Amino acid sequence: MAEPIVLSLKKLGDAGARKAIARIPVPEGEESPMPEVQLRGLSGQLGALMRLDHPVRIEAEGDLGDYAFAFNAQADVRLNGSVGHGVGEGMIGGAVRIRGDAGHGAGASMTGGTLAIYGSAGPRCGAAMRGGGIFVRGDVGEETGVGALRGTIVIGGDAGANLGDAVNNVTIFIRGRAESLADGVTEAPLRKREQLRLGLMLINASIRGDAKEFRRIVPVAMLEAEQAKRGEVVPNWR
């Protein structure tokens, strides 16, 4: 296995680091492991490593500021540290794992990929997301998932007020308690198929836990459509 490439964000600057990552040759073949980058020199930089569109695995040490790894498309990132607001905003693919806490709007408007936060996340986590999955091992703030159109949000701890406001084709799994559910969403039975799906997602996100400990929160209309086995007419949700 090739030695990891060590880069300093402090020395190279953001543009330099992104350029260096983009130049890393990628071995051919699906079975080949991704090249590994060890990123150092993190000191709360704003907008760090946005738009990464290269299949590399990045191990980073330290804290980053707002909008870290926004619009990530292919990289598999593991950060030992905390981040500011908007981590993984607009993510398209790949995976971002934060072993620390995140601020407001983690994963906002993401369209794909996996964002995992092993600490807690602030308000409006997963807001306006349009695909992909968010996993938070700890607690999330108020209005989690507000305006989300598609995707999955898994919450290992508790949620703040107004969980699931104006969500659409979105499923939220929660292990702890929600301060309040938003109008229009409800707790739904966790069926066998969701237990299996959630179990796989937890494994993929490297989060320990039994899927059975979670409860499912979905839009009322989605549950009704499910119960009617998706009848002929798609109900208007508002």
Added chain:
Amino acid sequence: MTPELTMTWEPMQERLAPLCLLPPPTGTPWAGVAWEGAGGTIPRRHGDPIVMEMPLFWYDPGWHRVPAMLAGVFAQAVARLGVSVSALHREVTPPGRAPEDGSPLASVHPALRMLPYRPERYGLRLNDFGTADVIDVRLAMVRDEFGRFAYPPAQIKRWEATTDEDPLAGGGWLPAATLPPDVASIDHLASKLDQLRLLAPEAALFVSLGPVRIDEELPRVAAASPDGVVLRLDGFPLDGITLASMTRRARETLTRHASPETALWVVPGPLAPADAVKLIELGANAVAIDTWCDPVLLLATQIRPPSSLSPMTSESSFAGNVEAFVREQLTMPIETFRGYAFSANQVAANDRLGTFDESWARSFDVLYLR
């Protein structure tokens, strides 16, 4: 083109009629005037200024009301007249065609392309940043046609490319937000603007907001150091004097809390060409002409699109027909604007406006023509 497709411009009612654009004093030397056009530049805090062909822009086109193919060629046609146009790639790209494959927005020059950065970012793709000249962070809430703060199903369908069989929200409307969810409060807006500068280093950064609570909110927006502010005055029934005074007040506030160079673009709602020139004299740097463009866009749906049933209509001849129609319909108000702007330029900056109305003279400190 369909033969009956014509639209006659009614004389537009001037909202700022009591304000007069003044001629030069009698005896001013009869000479040709060197005029570089009505355009100008947008100074940027972090980068070179952006040249603007003409201080007119189309702020909120209803792209979802017309087929995407028409939207694309229409946007290009309006831009060729020098009017800056706001659009996402997804809004003007026909279904099944990737925006990367020759988006109509890749060539809107000589005008500028505005990227509408709504709080929810529905429909926004990463490639939208690549061709944007102006990024407009929209804090002003929008209403749908029924008055809700919401986006209609047709707009969601265009943004997210959903099918009739699998609509989002069951085909219902979606509520609109007031602030990007990853911005903690309006006082943390600077961080979002800095992020957008990294994503689109060549673009100017604007923030739009409405006139309500302007004294409280505009200084806070100015503190985030945008390159410009878009003041949305179109959602309120303002009379002429209020429209003019809001424009003047916003300019003064920006000068006080940001800098005199911070651009002020105004969305006034209905206006006549002379109104646009007067708003610029009152402190605006550009004026929205949605009420000129919107009806032409809807009328253009009558132009026969290319289809397998009409092999004589190719995409290029369709684009040509649309461009000819747009030019025919919009040349008159735009040329009238240019004419008034040209004549205003012949007068010293402080002597361009006057009024026969005492209250207007008092309000705007312009020449009282007794």
